[in-house]
Amino acid sequence: MSFEDSEGTPIAGDLADGSPAAAAGPELTTRPAPPPGASEEEYANHSYKVYPSGRRNVVEFDNTYKSFGRNQILRGLTMGIPEGMVSMILGPSGTGKSVCIKHMVGLLYPDSGDVRVQGESVPDMPDEQLFEMRKKFGLLFQDGALFSSMNLYDNVAFPLRQHTEKSEQEIEEIVMRRLTEVGLGYSRDKLPNELSGGMRKRAGFARALVLEPDILLFDEPDSGLDPVRTALLGELILEIHREMMEDAKAQKKPYLPTFAVVTHDIMSARRVADYINVLWRGRIVEAGPAQDMLNSDNPFIRQFLAGESQGPLTMD
Amino acid sequence: MATTAVDRVFAPTRGVLQEAGEMMILTGRTIVSAVKPPYPYGAEFVGQFMFALRLCWFPLLVSTVAFGYEAPGLQAANFLVLFGALDRLGGFFVLASIREFAPFVDAIVLAGVAGTAITADLGARRIREELDALEVLGVDPIKNLVVPRFLALMLVTGLFDIYALLFGVFGGVLATLVNHQPLGPFWATFFNNASTTDLWGSVVKTTLFGAIIAVVCCYKGMTAKGGAEGVGRAVNEAVVIAFLAIFAFNYVFTQVLLATHPALTDIVK
Ligand SMILES: Nc1ncnc2c1ncn2[C@@H]1O[C@H](COP(=O)(O)OP(=O)(O)OP(=O)(O)O)[C@@H](O)[C@H]1O
Ligand SMILES: [Mg+2]
Numbered sequence: 001m002s003f004e005d006s007e008g009t010p011i012a013g014d015l016a017d018g019s020p021a022a023a024a025g026p027e028l029t030t031r032p033a034p035p036p037g038a039s040e041e042e043y044a045n046h047s048y049k050v051y052p053s054g055r056r057n058v059v060e061f062d063n064t065y066k067s068f069g070r071n072q073i074l075r076g077l078t079m080g081i082p083e084g085m086v087s088m089i090l091g092p093s094g095t096g097k098s099v100c101i102k103h104m105v106g107l108l109y110p111d112s113g114d115v116r117v118q119g120e121s122v123p124d125m126p127d128e129q130l131f132e133m134r135k136k137f138g139l140l141f142q143d144g145a146l147f148s149s150m151n152l153y154d155n156v157a158f159p160l161r162q163h164t165e166k167s168e169q170e171i172e173e174i175v176m177r178r179l180t181e182v183g184l185g186y187s188r189d190k191l192p193n194e195l196s197g198g199m200r201k202r203a204g205f206a207r208a209l210v211l212e213p214d215i216l217l218f219d220e221p222d223s224g225l226d227p228v229r230t231a232l233l234g235e236l237i238l239e240i241h242r243e244m245m246e247d248a249k250a251q252k253k254p255y256l257p258t259f260a261v262v263t264h265d266i267m268s269a270r271r272v273a274d275y276i277n278v279l280w281r282g283r284i285v286e287a288g289p290a291q292d293m294l295n296s297d298n299p300f301i302r303q304f305l306a307g308e309s310q311g312p313l314t315m316d
Numbered sequence: 317m318a319t320t321a322v323d324r325v326f327a328p329t330r331g332v333l334q335e336a337g338e339m340m341i342l343t344g345r346t347i348v349s350a351v352k353p354p355y356p357y358g359a360e361f362v363g364q365f366m367f368a369l370r371l372c373w374f375p376l377l378v379s380t381v382a383f384g385y386e387a388p389g390l391q392a393a394n395f396l397v398l399f400g401a402l403d404r405l406g407g408f409f410v411l412a413s414i415r416e417f418a419p420f421v422d423a424i425v426l427a428g429v430a431g432t433a434i435t436a437d438l439g440a441r442r443i444r445e446e447l448d449a450l451e452v453l454g455v456d457p458i459k460n461l462v463v464p465r466f467l468a469l470m471l472v473t474g475l476f477d478i479y480a481l482l483f484g485v486f487g488g489v490l491a492t493l494v495n496h497q498p499l500g501p502f503w504a505t506f507f508n509n510a511s512t513t514d515l516w517g518s519v520v521k522t523t524l525f526g527a528i529i530a531v532v533c534c535y536k537g538m539t540a541k542g543g544a545e546g547v548g549r550a551v552n553e554a555v556v557i558a559f560l561a562i563f564a565f566n567y568v569f570t571q572v573l574l575a576t577h578p579a580l581t582d583i584v585k
Contacts, residue, residue: 107451134451134454147446148440148444162455
């Protein structure tokens with residue numbers, strides 16, 4: 001589907017009521033076999049349904065397998081991140097959400113299967129092209145991954161200095177705007193090890209944003225934040241997405257800004273998500289626009305989105 | 317099962333071979349990356365160079381004087397005194413200090429002090445995902461982190477060889493004086509035996525030691541895993557591997573140098 005096709009479709013929150021796909025829900029004709037070494041029973045709750053988003057996918061996983069030694073993490077993952085939406089990737093702790101994000105930017109390579117970004121296969125890219133491709137991404141690592149030798153200001157300014165010819169004055173303007181947005185304007189000269197975990201997280205968030213890239217990946221932006229800041233961060237994400245959408249449309253960019261957020265916070269998922277991917281045991285259980293997912297009758301999805309202890313997911 | 321038994325026996329060996337192979341690849345990529353433009357690593361190079369200099373000059377001074385005075389100095393002197401040939405100590409120092417002791421002490425101090433610092437630093441950055449973040453931000457860690465360390469350690473180790481030589485020979489002078497002998501014969505036999513080949517051979521050798529230390533220590537740091545404990549393990553392994561690699565390389569280098577420059581084996585009175 002091309003950019004023009006998606007012009008007419010509703011965006012952000014209003015997808016839920018309008019889209020005709022929401023009502024029907026696709027029926028799968030053939031059910032994929034469970035991964036090698038696993039029983040059909042373990043995947044009984046995987047309905048593999050994907051409710052249509054009406055958008056093309058900017059990031060696609062195609063039957064991706066990845067294991068670390070004997071530890072199989074991605075086990076035939078097929079997943080899409082639709083363009084111009086705020087997508088959530090939800091899943092129990094340790095299922096491989098962070099691993100999944102690292103595949104998108106070529107920090108990890110699949111054992112088999114493919115990962116495509118804007119239609120191009122990441123594992124097949126030569127180094128030069130990979131470095132170019134990475135400029136399309138902003139990435140907030142789960143632990144912030146700030147450069148410990150630089151203060152906050154230099155950390156956030158780093159991508160700008162690396163990839164743009166902007167003057168120090170322009171850089172300062174952008175950096176301070178972003179730092180202020182995440183409430184760190186007064187901490188600009190602090191070193192990362194002088195900050196709390198939540199503050200490092202917010203600084204990492206600011207650093208991921210400064211270049212306003214096509215694709216923004218946030219690995220648990222809200223973990224380690226207090227409830228109020230979590231809610232505010234959710235709003236900030238939506239606001240920034242809205243702004244970037246307007247810019248992209250005004251500038252007729254070939255790709256609309258796409259956000260993918262990994263989170264455990266169901267409340268923010270409900271508030272912020274346009275699209276939800278639920279990952280478990282290395283595969284997508286179900287995926288689709290937020291409203292479809294919230295109405296899903298899949299027991300795993302219901303349990304997970306309601307955060308209940310009763311259901312298919314247990315401690316092991 | 318047969319295959320698993322074989323696997324178990326050979327798995328450690330395969331791990332070692334694989335690591336050795338990966339270090340070779342890293343060496344190749346580092347050299348290519350150092351030569352190919354652009355060259356953004358100037359500042360980091362100077363920083364690393366000064367860092368190694370600052371860390372190593374004092375430990376190296378102490379070790380070379382102590383080592384030069386003690387092993388080839390006092391011990392050899394005690395031995396030579398038996399023959400009434402202490403005046404030959406200078407000649408012995410050319411063989412011992414320039415060719416072997418100074419380069420070794422130099423490499424050991426550099427690996428133990430600067431190399432471990434590199435592994436710990438890169439390892440910590442790996443664990444905190446800083447290296448991943450750099451890569452995603454379009455910064456090639458090989459060009460920006462490994463190349464400057466590689467060049468800086470080569471230069472520092474090469475320069476420190478001369479420094480180690482000077483202080484090592486000073487140790488020999490001390491040993492001569494302690495034995496109440498004049499220094500004239502020491503210097504006479506020293507310069508009779510010293511050749512420029514000895515000197516450049518020593519400097520080239522230590523420069524390559526520096527390259528080995530840098531590659532091993534960068535590799536171990538960049539591949540550290542398993543939290544803070546993993547960084548400790550990486551540092552430990554880096555030192556052991558660097559020493560072994562230096563011993564092995566030294567053997568080969570000395571053999572080749574002696575074979576291609578037979579004059580070096582003549583002892584001049
Ligand atoms: N580089 C690696 N080497 C070995 N194992 C790894 C590596 N990275 C991740 N793993 C393993 O992969 C599994 C999934 O890790 P991942 O960090 O993706 O989980 P997650 O879904 O992000 O969990 P959480 O929500 O707790 O962050 C874990 O069991 C982890 O031990
Ligand atoms: Mg994670």
